[in-house]
Amino acid sequence: MVLSRIYWQRSQLTHLNFNPPRLVQVRLNQNPQYYIGNSISRARTIMMSDHLNATGLTAEESRKLKSRSEREDEKTIIRCLKELYSCKPSEKSYEMYAENATFHDPLTIATPLSMIKSQFNGMPKMFSSSTIDKFELLESPPTLPSPPGPDQFTVINQDVTYYRDGSKLKTLNSLITLERDPKGKVIRHTEEWSHDKVTDKSDGFIGQLNEWRKKVAAEVIAKLVPEEPPKDTKEK
Template sequence: MTIRNFQTTGTDVGGSHFPFSIHRRITPSPSSSFTPWRIATQVVVPASSPLRRAMSRVSSPNTSGLPPQESKKLPERQAEPSEQKIISALKELYSCRPRESTYEVYNKDAVFQDPVGIATGADSIASQFNALVKVVVLFPRADIEKFRILKNPDGLPPGTILVDQDIAYYRDPNASSPTKTLNSLLTVFTDDKHMITRHVEEWDHLKDSSKEDGFFGTLNDHRKKITASLVNKLFHM
């Protein structure tokens, strides 16, 4: 028998409220003399709620084609000789020490995407990373604590590079521990000339929403393109 059904609200990380239902059902449990009743509780979350979307991101495949918990378990491999220049460039970018030659690994029409921006073209990508260097006063020190080149799962095109990395950011460059450590999955696609055609960064290996994810994904996709455009205008070198 069901003894209670009620509506309530929850709060997501951003502070938004959303409704959900709780259905509680009690049935006899004769097999246990100490627990005469068994209580089953079902939480029903609307499909459009922030909680449901967050739950979907945790289980959805990221750019590697695997859900986050699986891509984090991929074994490490050694870099191929043809990948060395790209690996060096990535380390320069994420330690906030890019040089003009760093961007030579990008195809002129390459696309860079992370949770806050989408940049199209090598010049725009350079503007994105150079902007990070120019605001480095917030975090004057960025250390690469982990940089694992991962073995590709089945289904990825030849020339794909997967990297699991931890970047430690310091407000105080002399501090013994970082202010924030950010884990991310880098998925880098290359052409037959070993130039980057697409560079995707996914924080904590979580799939980022895009226009393929419906209405909210389309809004987020548009927001990121606007962000990248503003950065390009402000910091283009």
């Protein structure tokens, strides 16, 4: 949850030594343009998938999603999120989560719920306050499944400004993607700064290292910050 952005530049060279079977060689000779074009198309698809965020879209595409009004089943979720991102966590702020929930942002991967609590309970220790300047519920894109009932996704675009001792530190734009179970509880909370994809082990060796670093960071925070919300943020 630290505000300084961390940029990773990743380059990957793949060298393939492949002698295709005779049948493939014949087909390549017969229609080389088709096979070359198809290979390029597949390569582009793989490269694009490296940049897809939790909504299954690129950052540019998810920024274009239309806003919508809240559903009745989202009222608790919205209340909890606004409390957490306003640096005012309470026990009720975690009602939206399932016990086995996972929180993933550019810096940490926290699971289960007890570790998620430590991430947000530590925010008031880092920042004197924060304000939610923009909070937009977005239409779920067709790249996300849309089952009936509460077992579905909630996608949010938000701007949060963080302060320390009354001084503005930074305004951070984030894409929030929440996945819920059949009971309506959040099982996965993904926060992506500027809508840019968060990396994990599915992104190859560098992604695997990144996931390990994030899990270690979450464990360290959990040891330093208790599950119980700070006293001055509890409901009176």
